[in-house]
Amino acid sequence: MTLSDPRFISLNLWLNRYFSSNVTPVLISGDASFRRYFRITTADASYIAADSPPQLVPIAPFIALSNAYASTGLTVPKVIAFDAEQGFMLLSDLGDTQLLSVLTPENVGDYYRRALELLPQVAAVVDSTNPDTGMTQALPLYDEAFVHRELGIFTEWLLGRHLQLELSESEQDLLSQSFDILVDNAQSQPKVGMHRDFHSRNLMLHNGQLCVLDFQDAVIGPVTYDAVSLLRDCYVRWPQAMVADLMGQHYQQALVHEFIPQDISFEQYQRWFDLMGLQRHIKAAGIFARLHYRDNKPAYMADIPLTLTYIVDIAQSYSELAPLAAWLQARVLPAFNSAKGEGENR
Numbered sequence: 051m052t053l054s055d056p057r058f059i060s061l062n063l064w065l066n067r068y069f070s071s072n073v074t075p076v077l078i079s080g081d082a083s084f085r086r087y088f089r090i091t092t093a094d095a096s097y098i099a100a101d102s103p104p105q106l107v108p109i110a111p112f113i114a115l116s117n118a119y120a121s122t123g124l125t126v127p128k129v130i131a132f133d134a135e136q137g138f139m140l141l142s143d144l145g146d147t148q149l150l151s152v153l154t155p156e157n158v159g160d161y162y163r164r165a166l167e168l169l170p171q172v173a174a175v176v177d178s179t180n181p182d183t184g185m186t187q188a189l190p191l192y193d194e195a196f197v198h199r200e201l202g203i204f205t206e207w208l209l210g211r212h213l214q215l216e217l218s219e220s221e222q223d224l225l226s227q228s229f230d231i232l233v234d235n236a237q238s239q240p241k242v243g244m245h246r247d248f249h250s251r252n253l254m255l256h257n258g259q260l261c262v263l264d265f266q267d268a269v270i271g272p273v274t275y276d277a278v279s280l281l282r283d284c285y286v287r288w289p290q291a292m293v294a295d296l297m298g299q300h301y302q303q304a305l306v307h308e309f310i311p312q313d314i315s316f317e318q319y320q321r322w323f324d325l326m327g328l329q330r331h332i333k334a335a336g337i338f339a340r341l342h343y344r345d346n347k348p349a350y351m352a353d354i355p356l357t358l359t360y361i362v363d364i365a366q367s368y369s370e371l372a373p374l375a376a377w378l379q380a381r382v383l384p385a386f387n388s389a390k391g392e393g394e395n396r
Contacts, residue, residue, distance in 0.1 A: 061101050064138050065090060068131055075099050078146070084345075089143065096143040098127065104137035112139070112266040114178035122171040125261040134182060144261045150250035150285060158288055162280060162296050164260055165253055169276055169300070170307050172262070173242035176270055192244060192271030197233045197329065203336030208354070212339040213385045221377065228365075228374040232332070235325040239272035240310050248276040249283045273309050274300075274319070278327040284334045284357050297323055324364050328371070331357040358383060 058075075065073050075088035078098075084106040088099040102109050109132060119126045128142040149161060179186045190196070205225065209215045217225070245252075246267050254261040277300040281293045301319045304310045310319065335357040338350040358378065366375035 057101055057103065060136060061088070061099060061138055064133055064136065065099060065140070068140060090140075097130065098141040098143050100139040100141060102137040102139065104135065107137070109134055109137055109139055110180055110182055111178075113181045115175070115265045115268050117181075118175045118178040119172070119262060119265055122174050124168060124171050125256070125259050126265065127261075127263065132181075144254045144256040144263075147255040148251050149253040149255060149260065150283075152255060153250060153286070155288075159292055159296070161260075163299060165248075165250075165280055166277060166296065166300050166303065168260060168262065169248070170303065170309075172245050172248065172268075172276060173273075173307070173309060175243040175268065178268075188270065189243065190269045192236070192241075192246075192269040192275075194233055194237055196269070197236050198229065200333040201229045201232065201329065201336075203340060204332045205336070207336045207339040207343065209382070211343050213382065213389060215381070215385060221381070224373055224377055228371055231370055232325055232329040235322060236272045236275075236329060239274060239322050239326070241270050242273050242309050244269050244271035244275050245279075246271070246275065248279045249285070250280070251285060272322065272326055273304055274323040274326045275330070278323050279330060282327045282331070282360060284331065284353055287356060287360075321368075324368070325371075328361055328364050331360045335361070354386065358386065 061075065062073075065075060069090075069092065073090045073092065075090050077086065078089050079087050084103050086101040088101070090097045090099055100109070100112075102112070113129050113132060116126050116129050120128070125144070127144060129139055130142065131140040132138065149165070153161060175189070177186055177188045209217065245262070245265055246269055247264050248262075252262065252264040254263060277297070281288075281296050281300075297320065298316070300323075301310075301316055304319070305312060305314075335354050338354050338357070341347040341350045362375045362378050362383070365371040365378070
């Protein structure tokens with residue numbers, strides 16, 4: 051999409067009616083969906099305009115979750131005006147400083163502790179009110195079918211579309227058995243409100259506060275999901291000793307807030323955490339390939355090697371998943387490396 055496309059022209063008309071004068075939206079980003087974001091600067095303030103094609107990404111979930119998250123005390127973009135039919139929103143401006151951009155080995159521990167302290171508020175959001183109907187309903191459940199669908203993205207888009215691997219019957223069985231272990235792990239955990247994409251690119255620093263973005267896909271799901279999304283980020287890797295320390299903080303936090311039973315040992319929690327991270331990284335590797343081929347966003351392909359490395363490193367420490375790690379090392383990683391420079395241009 052270009053800035054002269056019909057949606058941009060319509061957005062301009064809508065904004066000019068709201069402000070009663072001509073404003074100039076400046077593109078600041080797209081994201082991993084079909085949304086675009088623009089900044090509008092007036093004499094008094096700056097705002098963010100969101101263009102979200104309603105047939106692809108309806109805005110009602112964003113508005114409902116923005117209200118629900120704000121009600122817990124989280125700092126999120128405030129919806130100032132919206133047009134659900136066209137898919138336009140005018141939002142408060144939380145600046146340009148992603149948490150990822152300021153992290154260093156010296157400060158990451160403190161920032162991540164602050165981020166983990168937001169999770170009880172995230173966990174408390176288990177329903178939202180539709181802005182169109184006024185009806186309150188529970189968030190979607192991150193159930194067995196949901197987790198299987200996400201894992202299938204890896205098989206379809208990374209193994210199939212990008213690497214064009216033809217899997218033998220034994221390889222298909224290996225993936226099926228491994229995925230069943232990960233699904234069972236997700237379903238065995240206590241469920242809380244789950245952001246589903248809680249990481250350093252979706253946290254902003256604004257006026258000294260951590261602000262939360264990209265929450266519109268929130269669900270009710272496993273208690274470890276958001277913590278592992280942050281601590282084992284798909285975009286950056288931190289020393290294991292620091293991750294282990296912060297994992298311990300989240301475990302204690304979950305006990306204090308009674309998100310997990312008091313008799314759950316740290317060893318059980320860590321297994322939940324590790325295997326939840328595996329599921330997320332397998333899904334993410336598939337999504338990065340899908341973003342390239344389906345959505346013409348090739349930059350995400352550069353994030354696949356880190357996600358695959360995470361999967362191998364964690365899987366090989368669990369005997370029931372060690373065969374998956376060995377297969378990835380022997381079959382998938384070599385295929386991915388050989389595809390560089392040729393497969394990405396198919």
